[in-house]
Structures are given as structure tokens and as C-alpha cells.
Amino acid sequence: MNQQLKFGIGIGTAILAGLAVVHGRSIGESIFTNLRIAPAQAQAQTLKIVFPTRSDTTDLQTKARAVTAFLSKELQQPVEAVFGDETAAVEALRANRANVAFLSSRSALKAKELANANLYLAEVRANYSGGHTYKSIFVVPKNSPLKSGQGEATLTQLKGKRISFTSPTSGSGFIFPVAELVQQKLIPNRDRLNGFFGQVTYGGSYDKALQAVLRNQADVAAVSEYTLGAPYITAAEASKLRVLYSISGVPAHGIVIKDNVSASDRNKLIAAMMKLNQPANNQLFRALYNSTTLVKVNNSHLNPTKVALEQAGMKP
Structure with a gap:
């Protein structure tokens, strides 16, 4: 050989x-x-983010996929957009069909309870009086005999009046207004609204609640401060309304991340999302939900909503 x-x-x-x-x-x-x-290396796991539908957003799927494409490039892993209402978003988190979601404060509380998802970022808007918090407001016709102000005396004027709430699940359009009525000792809880108001209706959206007042179908509406203008109502319609009473400190929508996302991956995701604040990328974020930037927060951001729910006799 x-x-x-x-x-x-x-x-x-x-x-x-x-x-x-x-x-x-x-x-x-x-x-x-x-x-x-x-x-x-094993193929990177797909990160799934839920983008719930909101009444003031159009063409959400296209806009959300532009954001996930940006995040995928930043993270060097697949990022997929998932769509549905907020109830479906919380369920997707609970069932491990999603890892991240944009949620209102009440839904974020529910996600923490059911899906071990915590809040890390909050949305900021130019028309939020508190940056990442805003006001819930009672709105009346400009020529209403009711006098604007703060405190029990102002809200006492609403006894026997017709009110249009936004919806039974809305923070600024129901939960915070009801909690304020309880705090001012005008009602004991949400179940006694009919004993205080002459008529209780729900518009189903901010614009419809406001339209009820503009069309004399209600004497007062409960909405968010940023709804007194486009895209909810016109400037001409807004000029016919005024704020009767306001409640500060309503937490803005935010972004929750499940605990099964590792701390390292979570920090990378937060860093990538914060890059949406940069001028070169900011339009991608603004297009989503009309918010301007993101700020870092923690679960304490949700405390006002938790307190309001308790005062109103409601659960997250």
C-alpha cells in the first residue's frame, strides 16, 4: 500500500x-x-406584534407592515404584524400567538393579569395635555346654560340631563368620567347612572358621542380632549362646543411585551422601537396611530386607570 x-x-x-x-x-x-x-445558528423565531384597530386610523395593515419591516431590519429577525380588536390582542398574548401589542391602558392591565405582559413604552401626542397622559372631558353645546368649572358643583348640574358616553369600555369616554362622578359622591358606582342622568346612551365612538350633542340628542358627551377637531369633527362643529369639566391624567396607549421574551431580546426591541422617534424613521410611527413619539414607562403608568376602574366598580 x-x-x-x-x-x-x-x-x-x-x-x-x-x-x-x-x-x-x-x-x-x-x-x-x-x-x-x-x-x-437556528433560524430566528418570528416576533409577532398585535396592532389593534382604532377608529381614527386608516389603512392600518399597510402602515403596520412598514413598521414591522423596519423592526425586522433593526433586529435582524422576522417581525410579523397581527391585527384585531383589543380583546383579540389580549387573547393572542395569552395564547402565545403574539409577543407584543399596542394597547390602551385598560387592556394593558388585562394583558398583565392574563398574559404576563408588562408595559414598557407609551405613546405621546402633540394634543395630549400631559404628553403621555391626556384629559377626559365632559362637552356641552357652547350656548348651554350649564356653567363650566371643576368640582362637585359643576357636575351636579348634570343631574337629570341626557349624556352620551363614548362606549362602556372607553377610558376617557366612560371609565374616568364615571369614576369622577363616584369620587364627587354623585353616584355610588356605574350601575346607578340611570338614577342620576335623565338618559344614558353610548355613541360607540368619539365622533358619534359628540354628534349626539351637536344634533341635540344629548346635553353632554364624555370624550377625550383631543377629539375636538379633525378627524373626529370639523373646526366649524368644534366651535359650537365647549368643555364643561375635565379630568387629567388619563394614561396614553402603550406597548406591552410578554415576559417570555428574554430580557436581552426585550431590550433590543425597545431600543429598535425608540429609533422610531428619530427624524429619519418618525413618519413610520406617526402614520400608525397619529402619535408623535414613544417614551419609556413602566406599569405604574397604568395606576390611574386601575384606580378609576375600582372607583367605578369595574374590573380591568
Whole structure:
């Protein structure tokens, strides 16, 4: 046998020995160990973000996918947009069909309770009086005999009046106004609204609640401060209304992340999302929900909503 053949057999024998399972290691692991070749990394897991529908957003799917494409590039992993209402968003988190979601403060409380998801970022708007908090307001016709102000005396004027709330699930359009009525000792809880107001209706959206007042179908509406203008009502319509009473400190919508996302991956995601504040990327974020920037927060951001729910006799 010539020397070249002997040499080849020797190498072949060494490689075969390396293929053997040693102390429980797999064949594949032994190959990479013996030949000193690093194994290819497993394909990165897809990060799924829920973008709930909101009444003031159009073409959400296109806008959300532009944001996920940006995040995918920043994170170097697939990022997928998921769509549905906020109830579906919380359920997707609970069932591990999503890792992240944009949520209102009440839904964020529910996500923490049911899905081990915590709040890390909040949205800021130019028309939020508190930056990442805003006001819930009672709105009346400009020529209403009711006098604007703060405190029990102002709200007492609403006894026997017709009110249009936004919806039974709205923070600024129901939960905070009801909690304020309870705090001022005008009602004991949400179940006694009909004993105070002459008529209780729900518009189903901010603009419809305001339209009820503009069309004399209600004497007062409960909405958010930023709804007194486009895209909810026109400037001409807004000029026919005024704020009767305001409640500060309503927490803005935010972004929750499940605890099963590792701390390292969570920090990378937050850093990538904060890059949406930069001028070169900001329009991607503004297009989503008409918010301007994101700020870092924690679960204490949700405390006012938690207190308001308790005062109103409601659960998250």
C-alpha cells in the first residue's frame, strides 16, 4: 500500500472516530467539535406584534407592515404584524400567538393579569395635555346654560340631563368620567347612572358621542380632549362646543411585551422601537396611530386607570 493511500485511510479513520457519539453528544455535535466548524445558528423565531384597530386610523395593515419591516431590519429577525380588536390582542398574548401589542391602558392591565405582559413604552401626542397622559372631558353645546368649572358643583348640574358616553369600555369616554362622578359622591358606582342622568346612551365612538350633542340628542358627551377637531369633527362643529369639566391624567396607549421574551431580546426591541422617534424613521410611527413619539414607562403608568376602574366598580 503506497504512502498516499495509507495517509488517506488514516484521515478517514480519524473522521469516522469523530462521528461517533461521545459521552452522549450527537454525531452532528462531534463533527463540529472535531473539525472545529461552528454550527449554523437556528433560524430566528418570528416576533409577532398585535396592532389593534382604532377608529381614527386608516389603512392600518399597510402602515403596520412598514413598521414591522423596519423592526425586522433593526433586529435582524422576522417581525410579523397581527391585527384585531383589543380583546383579540389580549387573547393572542395569552395564547402565545403574539409577543407584543399596542394597547390602551385598560387592556394593558388585562394583558398583565392574563398574559404576563408588562408595559414598557407609551405613546405621546402633540394634543395630549400631559404628553403621555391626556384629559377626559365632559362637552356641552357652547350656548348651554350649564356653567363650566371643576368640582362637585359643576357636575351636579348634570343631574337629570341626557349624556352620551363614548362606549362602556372607553377610558376617557366612560371609565374616568364615571369614576369622577363616584369620587364627587354623585353616584355610588356605574350601575346607578340611570338614577342620576335623565338618559344614558353610548355613541360607540368619539365622533358619534359628540354628534349626539351637536344634533341635540344629548346635553353632554364624555370624550377625550383631543377629539375636538379633525378627524373626529370639523373646526366649524368644534366651535359650537365647549368643555364643561375635565379630568387629567388619563394614561396614553402603550406597548406591552410578554415576559417570555428574554430580557436581552426585550431590550433590543425597545431600543429598535425608540429609533422610531428619530427624524429619519418618525413618519413610520406617526402614520400608525397619529402619535408623535414613544417614551419609556413602566406599569405604574397604568395606576390611574386601575384606580378609576375600582372607583367605578369595574374590573380591568
